Structures are given as structure tokens and as C-alpha cells.
Amino acid sequence: xxxxxxxxxxxxxxxxxxxxxxxxxxxxxxxxxxxxxxxxxxxxxxxxxxxxxxxxxxxxxxxxxxxxxxxxxxxxxxxxxxxxxxxxxxxxxxxxxxxxxxxxxxxxxxxxxxxxxxxxxxxxxxxxxxxxxxxxxxxxxxxxxxxxxxxxxxxxxxxxxxxxxxxxxxxxxxxxxxxxxxxxxxxxxxxxxxxxxxxxxxxxxxxxxxxxxxxxxxxxxxxxxxxxxxxxxxxxxxxxxxxxxxx
Amino acid sequence: xxxxxxxxxxxxxxxxxxxxxxxxxxxxxxxxxxxxxxxxxxxxxxxxxxxxxxxxxxxxxxxxxxxxxxxxxxxxxxxxxxxxxxxxxxxxxxxxxxxxxxxxxxxxxxxxxxxxxxxxxxxxxxxxxxxxxxxxxxxxxxxxxxxxxxxxxxxxxxxxxxxxxxxxxxxxxxxxxxxxxxxxxxxxxxxxxxxxxxxxxxxxxxxxxxxxxxxxxxxxxxxxxxxxxxxxxxxxxxxxxxxxxxx
DNA sequence: CATCTGTAGATTGTCAACAATATACAGAAA
DNA sequence: TTTCTGTATATTGTTGACAATCTACAGATG
Numbered sequence: 001x002x003x004x005x006x007x008x009x010x011x012x013x014x015x016x017x018x019x020x021x022x023x024x025x026x027x028x029x030x031x032x033x034x035x036x037x038x039x040x041x042x043x044x045x046x047x048x049x050x051x052x053x054x055x056x057x058x059x060x061x062x063x064x065x066x067x068x069x070x071x072x073x074x075x076x077x078x079x080x081x082x083x084x085x086x087x088x089x090x091x092x093x094x095x096x097x098x099x100x101x102x103x104x105x106x107x108x109x110x111x112x113x114x115x116x117x118x119x120x121x122x123x124x125x126x127x128x129x130x131x132x133x134x135x136x137x138x139x140x141x142x143x144x145x146x147x148x149x150x151x152x153x154x155x156x157x158x159x160x161x162x163x164x165x166x167x168x169x170x171x172x173x174x175x176x177x178x179x180x181x182x183x184x185x186x187x188x189x190x191x192x193x194x195x196x197x198x199x200x201x202x203x204x205x206x207x208x209x210x211x212x213x214x215x216x217x218x219x220x221x222x223x224x225x226x227x228x229x230x231x232x233x234x235x236x237x238x239x240x241x242x243x244x245x246x247x
Numbered sequence: 248x249x250x251x252x253x254x255x256x257x258x259x260x261x262x263x264x265x266x267x268x269x270x271x272x273x274x275x276x277x278x279x280x281x282x283x284x285x286x287x288x289x290x291x292x293x294x295x296x297x298x299x300x301x302x303x304x305x306x307x308x309x310x311x312x313x314x315x316x317x318x319x320x321x322x323x324x325x326x327x328x329x330x331x332x333x334x335x336x337x338x339x340x341x342x343x344x345x346x347x348x349x350x351x352x353x354x355x356x357x358x359x360x361x362x363x364x365x366x367x368x369x370x371x372x373x374x375x376x377x378x379x380x381x382x383x384x385x386x387x388x389x390x391x392x393x394x395x396x397x398x399x400x401x402x403x404x405x406x407x408x409x410x411x412x413x414x415x416x417x418x419x420x421x422x423x424x425x426x427x428x429x430x431x432x433x434x435x436x437x438x439x440x441x442x443x444x445x446x447x448x449x450x451x452x453x454x455x456x457x458x459x460x461x462x463x464x465x466x467x468x469x470x471x472x473x474x475x476x477x478x479x480x481x482x483x484x485x486x487x488x489x490x491x492x493x494x
Numbered sequence: 495c496a497t498c499t500g501t502a503g504a505t506t507g508t509c510a511a512c513a514a515t516a517t518a519c520a521g522a523a524a
Numbered sequence: 525t526t527t528c529t530g531t532a533t534a535t536t537g538t539t540g541a542c543a544a545t546c547t548a549c550a551g552a553t554g
Contacts, residue, residue, distance in 0.1 A: 022326050022537070024314060048506070058539045059506090060307065064314040067271060071318035079269050080506060080545050095408040102409075103352035106346075161342040162349075165412060269507070295536070305509045306536090327515050327536060 025056045027065035030055055035074055035172070042087040042179050046075065053196055075171045088176035090227055096176075097220035100169050101213045104150070107157045108196065109210035111224045112205040117246075120158045123197045126152065130193065134186045142186055149193060184219060191217070261263055270304045274312035277302055282321055282332055283418070289334040289426050293322065320419045335423035337474055343423075345414050346466035348460045351397065354404045355443065355459035358453040366403045370444045373399065378438065381433045396440060400459075427474045439465070 031051065034040045052062045066083045069075045076086050088096075111119075126149045133141040147170070154166045192215045199208040297307045304386065313330045316322045321353045323333045335343075357364075373396045380389040394417070401413045439462045446455040 020326060024537085049504095058312075060538060060540095063307075063507090064311050067311040067315045068318050071315050079267060082546095084508070092408065095406045098406060099350075099353075099409050099412065102349055103346075106349035159342045159345060161339065161416075162346050165346065171406075271507085296534095307508060307510095310537090329516095329536070 023055075023061035024064040024068075026053070027055055027057065027061045028068050031062075031065055031069060031130055032072075032074065035069075036174065038178055040085050042085050042175055044085045046083040046085065048083075062103055072168055074175065086172070086175055086178055090176075090224070093173060093176040093223065094220065096169050096173055096221070097216060100166070100173070101216035101220070103162060103166055103169075104153070104216050105209040105213040107153050108200065108208035108210075109205045110157045110159075111153060111200045112203050112208040114158070115156060115200055119152075119203055120197070123149065123151060123200075127190070127193050127197060134190055138185075141182075144185070146189065182221075184222050188222075189215075189219070206219050221230070270302075271311040271315075272299070272310035274304065274308045275315050278309075278312055278316060279319075279321060282316075283396055283421065285483070286423055287332050289332050289422055291332045293330040293332065295330075298470065319415055322420065333419075333422055334426055335419055337423075337471070340420065340423040340470065341467065343416050343420055343474055344463060347420070348463035348467070350409060350413055350416075351400070351410070351463050352456040352460040354400050354456075355447065356452045356456035357404045357406075358400060358447045359450050359455040361405070362403060362447055366399075367444070367448055369399060370447075374437070374440050374444060377437050381437055381460070386433075393436065400443075427470075427477055435469075436462075436466070 031040075031046070040046065044067065048059045048062050048066075052059045055062070066075060066077065070077050071084070074086060075083050077083050126145055130142060130145045130149070133145060150170075154163050157163070192211070196208065196211045196215060199211050269483070278287075287293065293308045293313065295309050295313075299306045313324065315321060317324050317330070321333060322328050322330050347455070373392055377389060377392045377396070380392055397417075398414075401410050404410070439458070441453065441461060443458045446458050
């Protein structure tokens with residue numbers, strides 16, 4: 001009996017996989033992963049033949065995937081020239097931060113009204129782990145936890161459209177981060193997270209929203225500073241396969 | 248001499264056209280237009296062969312365009328079944344309105360600080376036209392002016408990412424509106440627009456943001472009421488080519 | 495030497511054919 | 525009649541080939 005349940009369950013699972021896993025979707029996920037992991041850095045050219053060969057498919061699905069990724073802001077398509085991983089200019093990163101701040105303000109206000117004990121527990125757990133990561137000086141772990149913290153907030157807000165929009169923006173910011181290697185100032189960031197969680201917990205609608213807004217905008221400020229510092233040091237080295245942006 | 252300038256100028260124009268106008272882009276624009284105009288109503292099935300024939304191209308570019316449109320939220324792709332114009336359920340429209348309210352709040356606050364006299368003039372001109380449309384009882388004209396008013400606000404805010412996000416959300420809301428045929432209560436809406444413009448003009452940052460937030464949320468309320476009323480009357484008639492949404 | 499021109503190779507854009515899947519419908523069985 | 529089953533048809537998924545365009549580079553020209 002239990003084996004039958006298992007069989008049915010895996011069968012349904014496999015069916016679900018087949019339902020959405022066209023080669024186009026496979027290619028999209030795979031290419032997105034390559035970009036997010038940094039294997040394909042900003043400015044890199046995406047060769048259709050190479051990608052198709054790597055995935056073991058023809059160019060059709062790859063091209064469809066690339067057109068989809070263009071809409072998500074991860075790549076840029078130049079007719080007859082090719083597809084490139086987008087390089088987010090500082091001005092655009094600025095805009096994205098500002099937009100993201102507005103979204104998180106909404107999230108803070110909403111959560112101050114609706115958050116549950118279980119959700120609060122998750123937030124505090126993440127903050128605790130961040131403390132440890134800071135103590136260890138583990139930047140990567142902190143960055144990952146930071147993403148999870150904000151991601152959890154957005155998720156808890158219970159608005160899927162908001163979550164999807166937020167995800168898209170964060171993806172683009174991630175691209176920018178790879179460009180500049182900018183890093184936050186951690187201890188400050190952790191303290192702000194605690195204040196945010198506290199404001200949400202005590203139901204302070206306006207404060208929670210304002211704190212999240214300010215947190216994101218402060219993060220933008222730190223990004224700007226790090227960017228300016230690195231910009232002077234390394235100069236505008238441009239990856240191969242990239243043409244002048246002047247157009 | 249002037250004819251040469253003209254020739255060069257039109258030449259550059261034609262070149263610019265050719266640069267972006269791959270058949271894929273052409274197909275995307277054309278299909279999007281068909282959806283927005285209502286020629287392809289929500290729930291309608293998009294046949295690849297038919298579209299390709301109408302546009303005089305092969306299925307390849309059409310498929311790429313459809314994959315792009317999927318990411319913008321205008322269509323839904325079901326593997327091996329086809330592509331359908333999305334039907335936005337009321338719950339999703341709710342979410343979009345809430346998100347849009349947050350964005351417009353940001354717009355209001357920003358504009359209260361940055362708006363120029365010329366921009367204010369444009370806004371007042373639009374409001375004046377709305378008055379006339381209401382006096383004539385011209386619903387279509389009013390709706391169009393309403394879109395332009397909010398579009399102008401968003402544009403004036405000077406954040407391209409915000410503008411792009413906003414455009415996407417409004418497109419989806421437009422899809423929902425076609426579903427329900429819901430209409431705003433005009434006189435109330437006009438008064439709110441005037442209050443918003445005044446708050447922006449007098450530089451009241453918080454008030455302008457709050458008014459725009461409330462305006463959008465009130466608009467959502469009116470939408471809900473109209474939707475509920477129509478829902479009872481007409482029943483859930485489902486367009487042809489559509490399968491049960493239960494999955 | 496610098497710049498231009500033309501050609502060879504690589505890459506993208508587009509198409510048409512084939513394979514895999516879903517849909518519609520006729521006929522059988524209860 | 526209703527329901528099931530099998531088959532014909534239509535539609536989507538995928539591929540490989542060809543055309544159009546761009547890039548790199550060698551040789552010509554000043």
C-alpha cells in the first residue's frame with residue numbers, strides 16, 4: 001500500500017516535471033543559473049551554438065529562452081550582434097534601489113499588521129545567524145542570509161505580484177553587485193535588521209515601513225560609496241566581446 | 248543642402264528601425280497590440296500558425312515573441328496545449344492594485360519635491376479634459392485620460408525602472424478590466440485627481456503620497472464592487488478554447 | 495605608418511520539415 | 525442513452541539547413 005502511494009506520488013511528480021519542462025524552460029533555468037552563479041559575468045556574450053551544445057538541444061529553444069530572459073532584465077539583445085549578460089550602470093542600480101525601498105516600505109507596513117508568531121521566529125533565527133556570520137567575518141554567508149531575510153519579509157507579505165516584482169529587481173541588483181563587487185557594512189546592517197523586526201513585532205505600521213525604506217536607502221548609500229571607491233582603483237576595464245555602450 | 252540633411256536624417260531613422268525591428272520584435276508588438284485592443288480577448292487561444300500567417304512570417308519568430316510576452320504577464324503558456332491570453336483573477340487584480348498603490352505613493356512623494364511648472368501645467372490640462380469628458384458622459388475618453396494622467400505622474404517621477412514596472416502592472420490590470428468591464432465612478436475620481444495635483448503643487452510630500460495611495464486603493468474598491476455586481480449578473484461564462492483553471 | 499577595402503569565416507535571423515502530443519469524433523460496449 | 529476506446533486530424537515542440545549580417549584580418553592605397 002505505502003509503496004503504491006509512493007509510486008503514484010513519484011508518478012505525479014514526474015508528470016508535473018514533464019508538464020513544465022519544455023526544453024525552452026530547461027534552457028532558461030540553466031542559463032539564468034549560469035548568470036546568477038557568475039559563470040557568465042556581466043558583459044559576457046552568450047553564443048547560441050555554444051549554449052545549445054552544452055545543453056544538448058538545438059538553437060530554437062535556446063533562442064526562445066534568451067528572449068524570455070531579455071524581458072526579465074538579465075540579458076540584452078542586439079540584433080545581428082548577439083545576446084549579452086546585462087551590465088547594470090550605477091544610475092540604473094540607483095533607480096532599482098529606490099524602487100525596492102518603496103516596495104519594502106509597503107512590506108514593513110503590511111507585516112506590522114499581519115505577521116504571525118511563527119514568521120517572527122523565522123526572522124529572529126535569521127538575524128541570529130547573521131550575528132554569527134558577522135562574528136566569523138564570513139561575508140558570503142552574511143550576504144546570503146541578508147537575501148533570505150529580505151526575501152522572507154517579502155514572502156510573508158502575502159502578495160505574489162509583489163514577490164515576483166521584488167525577485168526581478170533583486171536579480172538585477174545581483175548583476176550590478178557582480179560588476180562592482182561592492183559590499184555592505186555588516187554591523188550597521190545587522191542592527192537595522194533587528195530594529196525592523198522589533199518594529200514589525202510591536203505592530204508599529206508607520207515605523208516598520210519607514211525603517212525598511214531607510215534601511216534599503218542606506219544600503220544604496222553604502223553601495224554608492226563602495227562603487228565610487230572601486231571605480232577609481234580598478235578603472236573601467238571592459239570584459240571581452242563587449243562593444244562601446246555609447247548609443 | 249536641406250534635402251541632403253533630410254536624406255541623411257531619414258536614412259538614420261530607417262537604420263534605427265532596422266536595428267531593433269527583427270521579425271520577433273515585430274511579432275511581439277503586433278500580438279501585444281491585438282491583445283490590448285481587445286481583438287484577442289482574455290482566455291483566447293493564440294494559434295501559432297494563424298499568427299505567423301497573418302504576419303507573413305514563420306512560426307519561429309512568433310514563438311520567440313510569445314515567450315517574451317509570457318514574461319510580461321500578458322499570456323500564459325501551457326506545454327503541448329498552446330498559448331492563451333491571460334485571464335487575471337480578481338485575487339491577482341487585488342494584489343496588483345495594492346502594489347500599484349505603493350508605487351504611486353512613491354511617485355506622489357517624489358513629485359511633491361521635484362515637479363516643475365511645465366509638468367504641473369500638463370497635469371492640470373489633463374484634469375480639465377477629464378472634466379469635459381465627465382460632462383459629456385464619455386466613459387472611453389475619461390478612461391484614456393485617466394491612464395494618461397497616472398502615466399504622466401509616473402513618467403515625471405524620473406525613475407525608468409519604476410516606469411517600466413508600472414507599465415507592466417497597468418497592462419495586466421487592463422486585461423482584468425476587459426474581463427469584467429468594470430468602470431470607475433467618475434466624479435469622485437476627478438475630485439481625487441485635483442486633490443492630488445494640489446498636494447503635489449504645494450510640496451506636501453507625505454500628503455501627496457498618501458492621497459495617491461488612497462486614490463488607487465479607492466479605485467480598487469470601486470473595481471471590486473463593479474466586479475461583484477457583474478459577477479452575479481452574467482455568471483462565469485468561459486470563452487472557447489479554455490480549459491478548467493483548476494490546477 | 496595610417497587608413498581603407500575586400501574577402502573568409504563565424505554568428506545570428508529565418509524558414510520549412512519532422513516528431514511528439516493533444517483534441518475531436520465515430521463506433522463499440524454496457 | 526451513456527461511457528469508453530481507438531483512430532484521424534490539428535497543433536505544438538524540436539531540429540537542421542539556408543540566408544543575411546557582422547567580425548577579423550590581409551593586402552592595397554595614400
